[in-house]
Amino acid sequence: MSLLDQLKEKFGATITGANLENVDPWIEVAPESIVAVCTYLRDEPGLAFDYCNSVTAVDYVHTDEKKAAKSEWQPHLEVVYHLFSMQHKHSLVLKVMLPRWKGDEPGDLPEIDSVAHVWRTADWHERECYDLLGIHFIGHPNLRRILCPEDWVGHPLRKDYEMPLEYHGIRGR
Amino acid sequence: MATIDDPRTIEFDVRTDEMLVNMGPQHPSTHGVLRLVLRTDGEIVSEVTPHLGYLHRCAEKIGENLTPRQFIPYTDRMDYLAGMNMNLGWALAIEKLMKYEPPEKGRHLRVIIAEMGRIASHLVGMGAYGLDLGTFSPFLYAFRERERILDLFEEVCGARLTYSYITVGGCTADLPNGWLQKCEAFLTQLEPIIVEYHTLLTTNSIFVKRTAAIGVMSAATAIDYGTSGPVLRGSGVDHDLRRDGEEIYTAMYDGYAFEVIVEKNGHYPKDHDYPAVPREAILGDCWHRFYVRMLEVMQSIDLVRQAIDRYSVASGNYGEPMKLNQKLPKGEAYLETEAPRGQMGFYIVSSGDAIPWRARARSSSFCNLSVASELCRDCLIADVPAIVGSLDIVMGEIDR
Numbered sequence: 139m140s141l142l143d144q145l146k147e148k149f150g151a152t153i154t155g156a157n158l159e160n161v162d163p164w165i166e167v168a169p170e171s172i173v174a175v176c177t178y179l180r181d182e183p184g185l186a187f188d189y190c191n192s193v194t195a196v197d198y199v200h201t202d203e204k205k206a207a208k209s210e211w212q213p214h215l216e217v218v219y220h221l222f223s224m225q226h227k228h229s230l231v232l233k234v235m236l237p238r239w240k241g242d243e244p245g246d247l248p249e250i251d252s253v254a255h256v257w258r259t260a261d262w263h264e265r266e267c268y269d270l271l272g273i274h275f276i277g278h279p280n281l282r283r284i285l286c287p288e289d290w291v292g293h294p295l296r297k298d299y300e301m302p303l304e305y306h307g308i309r310g311r
Numbered sequence: 312m313a314t315i316d317d318p319r320t321i322e323f324d325v326r327t328d329e330m331l332v333n334m335g336p337q338h339p340s341t342h343g344v345l346r347l348v349l350r351t352d353g354e355i356v357s358e359v360t361p362h363l364g365y366l367h368r369c370a371e372k373i374g375e376n377l378t379p380r381q382f383i384p385y386t387d388r389m390d391y392l393a394g395m396n397m398n399l400g401w402a403l404a405i406e407k408l409m410k411y412e413p414p415e416k417g418r419h420l421r422v423i424i425a426e427m428g429r430i431a432s433h434l435v436g437m438g439a440y441g442l443d444l445g446t447f448s449p450f451l452y453a454f455r456e457r458e459r460i461l462d463l464f465e466e467v468c469g470a471r472l473t474y475s476y477i478t479v480g481g482c483t484a485d486l487p488n489g490w491l492q493k494c495e496a497f498l499t500q501l502e503p504i505i506v507e508y509h510t511l512l513t514t515n516s517i518f519v520k521r522t523a524a525i526g527v528m529s530a531a532t533a534i535d536y537g538t539s540g541p542v543l544r545g546s547g548v549d550h551d552l553r554r555d556g557e558e559i560y561t562a563m564y565d566g567y568a569f570e571v572i573v574e575k576n577g578h579y580p581k582d583h584d585y586p587a588v589p590r591e592a593i594l595g596d597c598w599h600r601f602y603v604r605m606l607e608v609m610q611s612i613d614l615v616r617q618a619i620d621r622y623s624v625a626s627g628n629y630g631e632p633m634k635l636n637q638k639l640p641k642g643e644a645y646l647e648t649e650a651p652r653g654q655m656g657f658y659i660v661s662s663g664d665a666i667p668w669r670a671r672a673r674s675s676s677f678c679n680l681s682v683a684s685e686l687c688r689d690c691l692i693a694d695v696p697a698i699v700g701s702l703d704i705v706m707g708e709i710d711r
């Protein structure tokens with residue numbers, strides 16, 4: 139039984155999709171079950187994904203209207219988890235689709251449960267993700283900016299981010 | 312706070328409040344611009360909070376605005392002590408996405424360069440660590456040897472720090488005539504010097520006292536915090552991407568004879584030639600992390616020799632660098648390589664343009680540093696530099 143079938147059997151409809159054609163095949167998980175899926179992946183002896191390589195996100199939005207009209211996807215954010223198993227030496231990519239803003243209200247960060255208690259390393263990765271892409275991780279022990287100053291406005295890796303013209307008297311651009 | 316009932320005892324009373332101490336951003340032990348906030352109770356550190364972001368050079372944002380080959384010089388500046396290995400990581404990640412395989416000769420060439428980079432980086436790691444613990448001579452000696460590697464690199468690509476030599480599709484040039492002989496001569500000369508370093512540091516009783524049984528990290532903690540490289544192997548986890556990584560990377564080391572440097576049943580591979588583990592040392596402490604690095608230098612010397620032999624007899628060329636504005640195939644790829652400091656991962660999302668949609672760097676030092684607050688709990692202030700130094704961090708890689 140493939141891993142995808144195994145997860146589908148266990149988590150049913152919350153495994154919302156997969157792309158097995160990509161260079162790194164990935165499995166898509168609904169945001170509400172990410173912690174359950176991650177805990178299962180870590181604790182199931184046959185899978186034992188005990189090593190979290192990276193947690194990151196990608197912003198999908200075209201800032202150019204012409205390109206936006208032609209694009210194949212609706213604007214959204216993808217949170218990407220790269221996992222590895224020290225014991226079995228296999229890897230897995232998980233994805234979670236999120237809206238760019240919670241309830242389509244610009245400024246309201248989209249929310250997802252934190253996996254920092256599943257893998258401790260996710261703590262800093264999620265902070266970086268929050269800082270640069272603006273995703274709120276619910277239940278994170280210390281969700282503060284990690285690279286930008288505390289009072290920085292905006293999330294620099296969003297595609298529609300605009301560099302501030304002034305910060306504490308320092309000129310931008 | 313303690314209260315004083317009898318005023319006569321006042322001069323004998325020691326205030327025991329907690330105190331916040333700032334270490335850095337430019338403290339010699341913080342290897343760049345890192346600020347550590349220590350919460351101390353007398354000499355004991357109860358909490359260490361690292362603050363990052365002083366460099367923050369927007370590397371990922373720049374990666375989303377340049378083609379992969381144009382981004383190569385930026386990868387140099389991430390881990391500036393191992394620019395070659397960073398070039399390699401990025402180039403391989405793009406090649407994985409493009410499903411391109413460099414020719415055999417190119418692969419051996421990359422092994423030579425990458426392992427020389429590892430030696431140079433570990434020498435700095437070793438020397439700077441000695442400096443953290445108050446010994447100066449090994450630092451000078453290590454830099455002397457590193458200079459010779461930089462001389463060799465300069466002959467190859469004209470640069471001494473930011474090489475941009477290994478690039479997507481291959482390398483920017485072949486090795487100059489006579490380079491291999493010079494490289495071999497250097498290795499022969501380096502080998503006996505490593506023994507000196509062992510005398511100066513590894514077996515030095517002050518060094519052992521400062522590092523053995525300090526900052527002990529269990530294998531489970533090391534994995535949980537996502538540490539990698541010598542930090543992970545110093546905790547006894549048998550994992551090296553040169554052997555366990557993805558095929559595009561392990562293909563480079565296909566057929567090479569090497570054993571992962573990690574303690575197995577109380578012994579390190581080859582440790583009969585080198586000082587034995589001191590009685591005070593515990594697996595996962597600062598001393599073991601340092602020792603793994605030292606043995607890896609020997610291993611890299613061996614690997615470079617093997618690569619030189621294979622490179623000299625391999626047919627074909629060293630690879631063809633990709634065009635500057637070549638379009639990338641649609642899709643995404645993530646690849647980790649074993650850089651000197653650990654696993655360096657690059658994640659590329661391509662929408663089919665010449666410029667990646669997203670270029671993400673996951674660095675080893677970032678994860679290695681995150682464990683510092685765990686290791687420094689209840690240690691002495693003087694041990695903080697010993698612990699942070701043993702992680703061998705480079706800030707350029709942590710701040711993006």
